[in-house]
Amino acid sequence: MALIPVDEALARILEHAHPLTEAETLPLTQADGRVLAEDLAARLTQPPFDASAMDGYAVRAEDATEGAELAVIGVSAAGGAWRGVLGRGQAVRIFTGAPVPASADSIVIQEDTERLGDNRIRVTAKAVPGRHIRRKGQDFAEGEAVLKAGTVMDYARLMLAAAMDHATLSVRRRPLVAILATGDELVRPGEMRGPDQIVASSLYGTAAFAKAAGADVLDLGIARDAQDDIAAAIRRAVAARADILVTLGGASVGDHDLVQPVLTDLGMVLDFWRIAMRPGKPLMVGRLGAMQVLGLPGNPVSTLVCSLLFLEPLIRRRACLPPFKRTATALATTDLAANDHRQDYLRARLEVDAKGQLRVTPAPKQDSSQTKILANSDCLIIRPPNASSLPAGSPCPILLLRP
């Protein structure tokens, strides 16, 4: 099978990435980052009454000319309106957020008055009709569909939903991503480890990554390099109705690379295998019933680079979330070598120079097993297939690791 170009691989994955339609109801406190399943209409009018925007006096503007003396006949506070009617030459003490008496048409801020004692004030700057009054409904009206279905809820939109008097929201459910590590050499962090064993680090990296992309995660643990062990774990993913199964390792051509044969035995339709990219060449993609399968290569850096390129867009499409913008351009600080037929993703550091220009420096080592280098990088430099060498100072495309 020929190696598939990265763009084609992504397009073929997204072909089967049907946006999830099911909804669930969540309290506001759990709805951050979630997608509204239906239009959200205001359950009240806001403000519910004409409200003062300042601390001062509610007046009839025609009476409150410069130098006029007014009698203060009541107090309107936020949460405690004054219910009377203003007559000629009268004012009501008022505070920010308090209902404006219907008979007043302006607010004079207290800095523009003098207290004369005996509940009288002098106006030192004339009132202007309508000034400092927030009109009833100026934010939104009861019944108005203020937030549309498909909106991604964030802090500002949650504040608005709360103001609209919603305690719960109907949101799209998140895709469930089941993650399975494979390999006799793997243990969990903190577990007893034999001399030939290492920690299944990418189980944790991939789980955190999938959550950040907008998925729920089912940790299937570590399967031994044995067909029945791998098959049992995959059956757990099916039973949990996972939308996406991610396997880690066992994707290549070695005698212990059993993931693909086991999945095929269970009925997976293989879409494609092996991509023209580095790292990440052995990526395998298929479908097992309704579950999309991404078989990610075992080297942890390859795992996360493939997650960035394929798992994130897949999750976000299924979750009805917009894609993250990760691409940018930066000037290389060193010469970049010519590339072969695989699209290369070089781990690199970014800095902003004195002119505000982004500058990018590739790490000297690019081994796909080195987690420390990836964690200390800011981006990946994209080297397209067959790119010619680039001298230092050239602009090059990058992919941000942290959008």
Ligand SMILES: Nc1nc2c(c(=O)[nH]1)N[C@H]1C(S)=C(S)[C@@H](COP(=O)(O)OP(=O)(O)OC[C@H]3O[C@@H](n4cnc5c(N)ncnc54)[C@H](O)[C@@H]3O)O[C@H]1N2
């Ligand atoms: N003859 C060939 N050998 C290899 C090829 C090839 O084309 N021909 N491809 C190489 C490439 S590229 C990669 S990437 C690896 C990927 O192979 P697998 O997906 O089968 O991964 P494993 O062999 O299971 O593991 C590779 C490496 O990663 C470690 N590993 C595995 N899982 C985890 C985990 N969850 N956390 C941390 N580390 C993990 C594993 O111990 C190995 O060291 O194949 C090349 N070989």
Ligand code: MOO
């Ligand atoms: O492509 Mo492998 O992913 O070189 O490490």
